[in-house]
Amino acid sequence: MATQAKSYEIMAEEVNREHRKAKWFQLKQLLKRKTALISLVILIIALAAALFAPVIAPYPEQGQGTVNLEHRLTPPSSGYILGTDIYGRDMVSRVLYGARISLFGGICIIFFAALIGIPLGLWAGYNEGISGGLILRTVELFLSFPSTLIAMAISIIIGAGWFTAIIALIVPWWPWYTRLVQGEVLSIKQSLYVEAAQMLGYGKIYIIFRHILPNIMTPVMVMILLDLGPAIIAIGLLSFIGLGTQPPMADWGLMVWEGAPNILSEWWISIVPGCAMFIVVIAFNIFGDALKDVLDSNV
Numbered sequence: 001m002a003t004q005a006k007s008y009e010i011m012a013e014e015v016n017r018e019h020r021k022a023k024w025f026q027l028k029q030l031l032k033r034k035t036a037l038i039s040l041v042i043l044i045i046a047l048a049a050a051l052f053a054p055v056i057a058p059y060p061e062q063g064q065g066t067v068n069l070e071h072r073l074t075p076p077s078s079g080y081i082l083g084t085d086i087y088g089r090d091m092v093s094r095v096l097y098g099a100r101i102s103l104f105g106g107i108c109i110i111f112f113a114a115l116i117g118i119p120l121g122l123w124a125g126y127n128e129g130i131s132g133g134l135i136l137r138t139v140e141l142f143l144s145f146p147s148t149l150i151a152m153a154i155s156i157i158i159g160a161g162w163f164t165a166i167i168a169l170i171v172p173w174w175p176w177y178t179r180l181v182q183g184e185v186l187s188i189k190q191s192l193y194v195e196a197a198q199m200l201g202y203g204k205i206y207i208i209f210r211h212i213l214p215n216i217m218t219p220v221m222v223m224i225l226l227d228l229g230p231a232i233i234a235i236g237l238l239s240f241i242g243l244g245t246q247p248p249m250a251d252w253g254l255m256v257w258e259g260a261p262n263i264l265s266e267w268w269i270s271i272v273p274g275c276a277m278f279i280v281v282i283a284f285n286i287f288g289d290a291l292k293d294v295l296d297s298n299v
Contacts, residue, residue, distance in 0.1 A: 065248025125185025
């Protein structure tokens with residue numbers, strides 16, 4: 001029996017090795033798709049613009065909120081390529097600084113939601129006892145309410161702000177990762193190599209992180225990529241209704257709100273940050289969909 005279990009353990013190592021090779025092949029297949037490659041380039045440019053905003057912004061001080069009333073509501077021109085807002089601040093600089101708030105805010109939301117949800121999903125899927133059941137009941141409780149309403153309620157209670165908006169969105173977001181991972185674990189843990197690891201006396205933590213986690217990361221990575229766009233929209237929505245980023249900080253959602261009253265006359269104030277958000281969100285969605293298609297075609 002021990003010899004057979006050991007052979008299953010070797011089989012598990014081979015399965016993990018084949019999965020690593022398959023991931024490299026899938027990555028090559030993904031980059032051969034023009035739409036995926038274009039969306040990836042757009043995302044890299046957006047992230048680079050956010051990182052180096054203080055260097056490339058024409059008016060860094062205006063990007064950070066310094067007013068310039070002498071040139072308020074200036075339409076796009078040679079001096080201000082995308083015009084100025086109601087406080088005379090350069091729209092190019094504001095969009096670049098807004099990318100830091102919106103992009104990094106969305107990344108933080110998904111990163112911490114996954115960081116919380118994945119371990120809980122692993123434990124709930126592998127342990128179907130009291131602790132696993134308690135986690136699943138908690139997940140069901142959160143998922144029974146609209147995520148936006150939960151985030152709005154938390155923002156109102158804690159107070160408006162960029163940091164509190166991120167916390168408010170993490171709270172209703174992590175249960176989706178827990179539910180996904182828990183379902184994947186339920187199917188993986190029936191595998192022969194997992195049962196062999198149990199027979200050989202390996203602990204739960206070792207089995208979960210050595211044999212189960214590597215084999216469920218593909219759907220998790222797809223979900224992370226597809227969630228980044230909605231996370232950017234969500235933090236922009238909270239800023240738009242006054243519960244997220246507060247002036248004079250630059251945030252794409254806040255900038256759209258500031259230009260909304262004058263959208264027919266000074267259209268660039270809302271359209272420019274709105275287009276920036278639209279392009280980035282679409283790029284995340286296209287890249288995530290392309291990754292999903294590549295993975296599905298190699299199943």
